[in-house]
Amino acid sequence: MSTGEWIEMSYVWHETRVLNCPVCGRLILRKAWQFDGGDGLLRVCSESCEELYESYWKHAHGSMKGQ
Amino acid sequence: MPETLKLDSVGLHVLHNALANVAAEMALVMMKTAYSTIFNEGLDFSTVLLDREGNLIAEKNYTPSMMGAVPNTVRWALEELGEGFFEPGDVVVHNDPYRGNCHMPEHMMMKPIFRDGELVAFAGCIGHVAEIGGKAVGSFASDATDCYQEGLRLPPVKLFERGRYNEQVWRIVLANHRTPRNTWGDFHAMIGALNVGERRMAALFDRYGRDVIREGSARLIEYSERRLRAEIAELPDGEYSAEMWVEDDGVSTDPFQVKVAVVIRGDEVIADFTGSSRQVKGPMNAVYVVAASAVYNAVFCVTDPMTLIPRNSGCYRPIRIIAPPGTVVNCEHPAPSVGGNTDLQPKLIDLLLEALAPAAPDMVAASTGGSSSNLLFGGIHPETGQFFSNYHYDGMGTGATLSKDGNDAETTRHSNCRNTPIEVFEQRYPLLTINHGLVPDSGGPGRHRGGLATYRTLKVTSDEVTFSALFDRCKIRPHGLADGMDGMGSEILVRRAGESTFRRFDEAFGVASPTKFTNVVLYRGDELYYRTAGGGGYGPPAERDPRLVLADVRDGCVSRDAALRDYGVSADQLEGGT
């Protein structure tokens, strides 16, 4: 049962940088999925990424340090 | 009055064919009207149809290298810009690798399709535009250290706004490409394809109605996902790992590493690249969609080799990719990436197939030559006084498999571009082809032999021609599988007019890498020779049927010495016996 939520990312039209999901590497654009990764809050690209983190990433690489 | 289409096992197939046909029509238009050879001879482009959320519903994809982009790039642009950004008659373009293009020359265009004032779909296309500025002629800077040297980078911007040219953007683009006339032609070819897509989709909406198309597309996506999951479920669960070294990056001569763990669990696949090197200085970095293309490619080889599953977002969902940002498989701005698409991608595919070998031994192959063997050149043509530039590539050996030898002189796994005939090449460029053939002994020995590489020698027949090159698999050769041996490595050499021997480019010109350099000028009478890499062998060479070895010797694919040394077969003995 996820306790995550979508959060709005700030976006201005003249921003040239992009942000990549720390778990899977996809782009995070206008909104991110934020959840507790076990070692802080993590912002990933989608709920499916949280599932990937919980079911695989965490076991393979340990908890990711969040904010 | 829309016609009834039941979305059952019959109607869904009919709808799929209708959508695929629209994408095919778009592709035809693009092919016939584009200027760049890479479009029409090379077929280096794709056309797509997407729903209003940017999910892929049909594609015509000639070039597998774009597979990672087609389900992601348009969707990301839509997310970033927001649905409200788009209006009828708009065309958006971008080539930003950090936003989902394979590398800078690839340009993605998208056109929103409206119905009764509401956004219902997108038509899109991706194509390689031959010249986009940057430090190297032909926009292939093998020693680029950042994206700015690679060419003009466009974030998503409108080329057309409400049906009218967005002239300011066009002016900037054309002023920054070396062959603006070509860009003009190619862009119009792509826009023409989008317009065809819009018209044909409108006809489909007329015919079946919006609801049916919306629901049918969703069902087709579910269908493809279900199909691929069923195929994946048939593979044995497990974690399959492999790692490789790549010899250099064009700027530094340090090799770098890629590691992958392919996890098959139930009906999904995870490709985890954690542990791969940090992104490198030169343009051998892959962006996310390139790593994704490689993964999709390898997975399809072992699950759907005959391409029976309709390609849409659904067939990409069961394949999950972990490409850590800042690594060589998902580089971050401003890391250069032009060679990541052409040269890291084929090696990633080889690596993934190697990893998957235990899971699907009859569907994988040993390494291919693993490089697009990129040779870019340009100059002024002595017969016309006009500027020319060309992106030249060649075939290489493919890896042997459990059941057969590799193929000779084939394009990389991620592309299907045809070569330029010599008679066309010499008409266009002031270069005389001295010879061009298959390289004997280049196939990795094995029970099944790797395929042969190609070689070519060119002589400059004008005052000067400027060359850039990005080759690979010179120092680290294509590997065999199951005790098969490595294929022969590549090389690229130069012989200055009046000299007697060919030398490596790092020796002759002091460039950092023997295979990756930018803007080297050669003069009349200078000769350039290259040899691509051969395919890896499969199985122990001692197990190869001696009659096959003899046939290889007779056909000049394997020399007598190599037959004895690698296979333990004495051709003389065998011939005496027969």
Next chain:
Amino acid sequence: MRLGVDTGGTFSDFIVIDESSGEIRTAKVPSTPSNPPDAIRAGLSNLASADSVDQIVVGTTVATNAVIQRQGPRVLLITNDGFTDVPFIARLDKERLYDLNWSRPRPLVLRRDSVGVRGRIDHQGREVEPLDHSSLEAIQAWLLTQAGEEPPVVAICCLFSYLRANHEQAIAEFVRSVRPDAVISLSHEVSPVWREYERASTTITDAFIKPVVDQYVDGVGAELRQRVRAGEWNLLASNGGYLRAEEASRRPVRLLLSGLAGGVIGASFFARAAGHPSVFTLDMGGTSCDIGVILDGEQQYAQQFQVAWGVPVSLPCVAVDTIGAGGGSIIWRDKGGLLRVGPQSAGAEPGPVAYGKGGTQPTLTDANLALGRLDPGYFLGGAMQVDAEASLRVLGELGTGLGLSASELALAAVRTADENMANAVRLIAVDRGLDQRDFALVAFGGAGPLHARMVAERLDIGTVLIPPHPGLCSAFGAAIAQARVDRVRSYYFRSDQPYRPQLADVEREVVDDAVRELRRSVEVSEPHVIRSAALRYSGQNYELEVRLPDRDLDGEGWQELLRRFEAEHERQYGFALPGEAVELIHLRATAMREEKPPRLWSFPAVGGEPGYRPVWFGDDGPENCAVYRREQIPAGLELAGPAIVEDADSTTVVFAGDTFRADESGVLILKLGGSHA
């Protein structure tokens, strides 16, 4: 009296046209690929007055079959030193992207038989290295030892030989000096067109099939000379023209895929006769569906075709696209539960389930039998017994898995096939820049008339034309073919260069070449010549075909040609680029003997009342439908659908709301009802 023969995979069709009486006689016999003259003999003995025929044209598959089955001699390829791998490198591309066990098709020559000689011509036709006769000695050894007793078969292909042929000619002379019995094909004669791989492939293929075609011409010629008055006989070529048989065997590569051309020519004749000069042709047989285009009465041509993937031939041919949809197309359910039709086919063996030859998978023919569209009692005019019950049963079994009854499944399968064919036609239209709605659809072959009406509806085409004897349209096309030669030569020139008189000289040579070749087949005092050129803007990759002005290609003629190109570019692509350099790529000449179009034949109707039987048209169940024999329908009378019209070799389906009538020309003209006026 004209005789046309079409040799198919299963059957050989014969048609004799008596131009004085208007009578047509036909015969259909099983093909005998292992000994072709047998089928010729059998067919002729079924035809009365075959002995009074004065023109014979035979469409044969012997050349195509030899290539597909790779039945032929070892060929020696002689090319430039350093380029002996051109046939093996090919174009680098692959037929399958993800099948790692796919093998590149082998060329028709072995690597050990590809030999290079020193010598080089460049892109301007200059000799940059003279032919080194000492390097010819390696060839001598091959000719004497490898070829042995049999006449050696040799293909010679040198770079840029279409600009300067002296090296190829010298090599041929040398070969003949060592082996006067050698069979030689020279690339500059076979196909003087650029792109060395395709030209080499064309030349090698020509050499490869020479022995089998020679044997065919001897065998069939002997058979014909015994039975028919005509001394000469002809073979149908891939460009839809005929060549005298002995002439054809001089360069047999012209015979490849000629069977496809016959159908288009026959269809073209009837389309014009029925008043529709622009049509798509749909020839649907047992395995495949061949689609052609006729624009304003003229066949469309392609400049290259593939006999099979990996065997390109760069010769002008009637443009036909083939898709895997035929009567034998298998109906199946894929792993995801979707209904599929084809492209696999049950062919003629085992064939549809109804044939009772062991077929277990339902095919389109089974579906049409189940729907009542085909009459099991009148299959092939009654010549063949088929079991429609078996069709229903197998369809029922497959239908269970899909939740459909046998009839529902049959209907769905037929619709799916119709969609596939319509999609293919649409792509062809787009490829050629045409709007298919401006066209009519001519359907023939065993299965074409069964599906044409629905295919037309999918394409918004309002008129369907069914020629008389639709199953024999290809033989008819052979019978009415004209003598025609197409020659093309690559010649590069640019509009931003000063005009040179050599351009006019080369162009004249191409015309002379074509006329000379025509005269080897027929006597003609004033050949009809069509001259054209392939041009494009510098930088583009596709050429446009432009007719040459009616004058020499001198300075003014060249300017006129450039003007015509711009106009054509504007017309096809919607824009021109005045001031941009234009490149000339090829020069083409077509030489034909103008012949009177064959007389229209009247087809007296026998009259009578139609039969009736239940036929499925839509989801609501079968309708009691009128069934006509073709010969019952008098010319001019308009009838309404729903209806079935049966020929001995094909069946036409007409839907409710449609109207149809038999035209004076014998063509059945079907006007779609509904929104198609």
